[in-house]
Amino acid sequence: MRDIFEAIQRSSIRIKKAIDVKDIGYSQEQNSSGETQLQLDIQCDMIIEEEFSRVASIHTIASEEKEHAVELHDSGKYYIAYDPLDGSSLVDVNLSVGSIYGIYEKSFSGTHLVAACYVVFGPRVEMVFAHNKTKLHLLQGDHWEFVKEIRLNNKGKLNAPGGTQQHWAPYHKTLIDGLFQEGYRLRYSGGMVPDLHQILLKGGGLFSYPATADKPNGKLRLLFEVFPFAFIFEKSGGHAIDGVTRILERPVAHVHDTAPCFFGSEYEIERVRDVYTSNQ
Ligand code: F6P
Numbered sequence: 001m002r003d004i005f006e007a008i009q010r011s012s013i014r015i016k017k018a019i020d021v022k023d024i025g026y027s028q029e030q031n032s033s034g035e036t037q038l039q040l041d042i043q044c045d046m047i048i049e050e051e052f053s054r055v056a057s058i059h060t061i062a063s064e065e066k067e068h069a070v071e072l073h074d075s076g077k078y079y080i081a082y083d084p085l086d087g088s089s090l091v092d093v094n095l096s097v098g099s100i101y102g103i104y105e106k107s108f109s110g111t112h113l114v115a116a117c118y119v120v121f122g123p124r125v126e127m128v129f130a131h132n133k134t135k136l137h138l139l140q141g142d143h144w145e146f147v148k149e150i151r152l153n154n155k156g157k158l159n160a161p162g163g164t165q166q167h168w169a170p171y172h173k174t175l176i177d178g179l180f181q182e183g184y185r186l187r188y189s190g191g192m193v194p195d196l197h198q199i200l201l202k203g204g205g206l207f208s209y210p211a212t213a214d215k216p217n218g219k220l221r222l223l224f225e226v227f228p229f230a231f232i233f234e235k236s237g238g239h240a241i242d243g244v245t246r247i248l249e250r251p252v253a254h255v256h257d258t259a260p261c262f263f264g265s266e267y268e269i270e271r272v273r274d275v276y277t278s279n280q
């Protein structure tokens with residue numbers, strides 16, 4: 001596991017540099033010297049693949065940027081699913097973005113997840129790695145420093161409601177409005193990594209991305225986005241459900257499967273479970 005942790009650290013330093021210098025402009029295919037430009041998220045995907053291919057314990061990788069999983073080392077035992085640059089459309093408005101990693105043993109399924117990690121590229125670069133505990137690290141120059149362990153309170157103050165309101169179920173709207181009426185404050189940037197990072201570091205709250213009329217299976221992807229954060233929330237004393245069931249128990253049929261998801265501390269997730277159980 002140590003070698004994977006260090007490969008993520010190396011990748012993140014390279015991704016940070018790519019974000020800092022990259023020309024922005026999705027339609028630009030060539031830079032001023034006529035070289036072909038890669039989209040930033042493709043470039044980040046290549047950086048991670050390159051670093052992971054040096055780690056013998058990694059059997060297979062699956063990336064949000066790749067259609068299919070890729071086998072790296074036949075004798076490895078870890079299967080890693082990653083989103084190289086989540087929220088990459090926020091780079092051109094200079095909001096925080098992040099990478100997400102799920103480290104699975106022997107196969108890609110929620111119950112085989114053994115560690116998870118995300119890296120936030122904001123004003124500072126921070127890495128949260130959960131194995132037995134959830135630990136926060138900060139990039140200082142070219143080295144990483146351990147900062148602290150992350151633990152959620154039983155109840156938070158932040159509410160990050162995803163999905164288009166126009167398409168929310170009425171009971172979902174009642175749930176979200178109810179939290180605001182209790183004093184919860186709105187925090188939603190549109191980047192899953194910074195939005196969940198804020199909830200984790202401020203002690204709790206609710207992040208939701210429900211099933212909606214236009215997206216009946218939600219938007220967020222199980223292997224690269226939902227499972228890794230579910231693991232991190234559980235290891236930090238919080239919970240992650242699909243409305244009714246613990247999300248890590250949801251079966252996965254395809255690499256890019258999505259699911260509705262709710263992450264939060266004890267109190268908020270109980271509220272979600274009550275509402276969703278009685279509306280099934
Ligand atoms: O990867 C999908 C993503 O960009 C997440 O980072 C984010 O939480 C979500 O989409 C935002 O979706 P929406 O714009 O529908 O609220």
Ligand code: MN
Nearest residue numbers: 083085086087
């Ligand atoms: Mn993403």
